[in-house]
Amino acid sequence: MAVTQSELEAKIQKQSTNLSKRLQQVARYILDNPSDIAFGTTSSIAADAGVHASALIRFAQAFGFEGFSDMQKLFKDKLAIAAPDYQVRIESVLKEQPTHDEQNGLGWLKQISRANTQALEDMCNKVDDAALDEAITLLNKAPLIHIQGVRRSFPTACYFSYLLNNIGRKSHLIDNVGQMSRSQSNLMSEGETLFAISFAPYAQETQEIVEEAKSRGLSIISLTDSQLSPLIPLSDVCIKIKEAEIHSFRSLNGSISIIQALMLGLIHHSTS
Numbered sequence: 089m090a091v092t093q094s095e096l097e098a099k100i101q102k103q104s105t106n107l108s109k110r111l112q113q114v115a116r117y118i119l120d121n122p123s124d125i126a127f128g129t130t131s132s133i134a135a136d137a138g139v140h141a142s143a144l145i146r147f148a149q150a151f152g153f154e155g156f157s158d159m160q161k162l163f164k165d166k167l168a169i170a171a172p173d174y175q176v177r178i179e180s181v182l183k184e185q186p187t188h189d190e191q192n193g194l195g196w197l198k199q200i201s202r203a204n205t206q207a208l209e210d211m212c213n214k215v216d217d218a219a220l221d222e223a224i225t226l227l228n229k230a231p232l233i234h235i236q237g238v239r240r241s242f243p244t245a246c247y248f249s250y251l252l253n254n255i256g257r258k259s260h261l262i263d264n265v266g267q268m269s270r271s272q273s274n275l276m277s278e279g280e281t282l283f284a285i286s287f288a289p290y291a292q293e294t295q296e297i298v299e300e301a302k303s304r305g306l307s308i309i310s311l312t313d314s315q316l317s318p319l320i321p322l323s324d325v326c327i328k329i330k331e332a333e334i335h336s337f338r339s340l341n342g343s344i345s346i347i348q349a350l351m352l353g354l355i356h357h358s359t360s
Contacts, residue, residue, distance in 0.1 A: 089152035093122065093166040096159070099151060104316045107150065114139055114147040116288055116314045120330060126163035130156055200334050204341045207332035211342050215329060220346075222325045223309045224353035227257075230281035230307065236262040236297045237285030244285055244311075244343040251351045256358075262297060273297055278305030284323075285343065287313045287331070298322045311346060 090096035100115050107115060117137035118125055125133060134141040141156075148159040227233055233252060237245030245261060252259035262272045276282065282301040286294040295318050298308055302322050310319040310326045320326050327346060332339040 090162065093162045096151065096162055097122075101315055103151075107147075110139060110143050111147050111150060112316065113137065113288075114143055116316050118147075119316065120314055122163055122166075125160060126166070196334075200332070200339070203332035203334055204339050207330065207339065207342060208345065211329050211345070215346075216327065219325050219327050220349060220353070223327060224350055224357060226281050226307050226309055226325060227283070227350065227354055228357040230279075231258065232277075232280045233257060233259045234262055234276055234280060234282045234301070234306070235259055235285075236282065236294055238264070238291045238293050240338065240340075241285040241287060241291070241294070241311075241343070244340060244347060245283075247344060248283065248347045248351075251347065252354075255351060255355055257354060264293070269293070269297070273300055276301050276304050276306055281307045281309060283309045283311070284319055285311045286317065286319055287338070288317070290318055295319065311343060 090099055097119060100119060104112055104115050114137055117133075121136070124136060128136070130141045130144055134144055137144075144156045148154075148156045151159065153159040235245045235249050235252075242263075246263070249259045249261040260272070260275060262269060264272070282298065284294050284298050284301075290312075298310070298319055299322060301308055308319075308323045308325075310317070310323040312319050312326065312328055313330055314328065317326075317328075329342045329346060331342045
């Protein structure tokens with residue numbers, strides 16, 4: 089049984105593939121939201137993670153704890169050693185606030201704007217800057233950039249393809265129009281690059297395209313949200329971000345900002 093939060097997180101990452109889908113969902117939430125685990129109640133954490141409280145108990149027991157509170161103590165102990173930063177304090181206060189009573193459009197807009205501002209600031213503080221630079225280098229070398237993302241990720245994939253073509257970079261959007269994804273993926277060739285976008289719950293279609301691209305000798309860049317993403321083991325470069333979320337509706341602001349940063353980096357490469 090792990091005796092520190094860091095030990096537990098390492099065990100979760102190592103054993104995640106052996107967990108059920110429901111417990112993998114719990115694992116993703118725990119790794120992405122350690123502060124919420126420390127401050128939240130079993131019911132509030134379960135609600136935020138989208139599972140029943142019993143799933144948290146089963147998860148804790150799967151890692152040798154008697155119950156969830158025993159596992160939660162590791163997260164509280166870490167915060168006791170290092171005083172929580174202001175972000176953690178703000179989160180703990182917000183959890184005690186009742187839902188706002190402004191049900192009009194402006195009220196929702198203000199709430200979404202605050203969440204996006206907070207998420208973007210957090211992203212800039214936590215994003216792997218080396219991964220961003222490596223991604224720009226790979227994209228700059230690629231004779232052709234294939235882009236794939238489905239459902240919520242599709243607008244970001246379309247936007248990236250649009251930007252690349254407009255700055256003179258050859259791109260190919262694997263959009264599956266007319267159920268032609270097989271024909272589109274057949275255009276992928278060794279030496280090219282695939283930029284894949286997928287967030288939990290991870291799209292099987294994207295994982296299959298990434299696996300095929302890997303077998304064909306392409307470089308893989310992934311934009312995803314968790315260390316448990318199935319894209320990470322297949323990727324040469326991985327950019328991880330966490331989008332703002334309001335009532336389970338996730339934003340695209342972070343993803344679009346990453347795409348714009350990569351595009352500006354490519355422009356700089358082409359003129360330097």
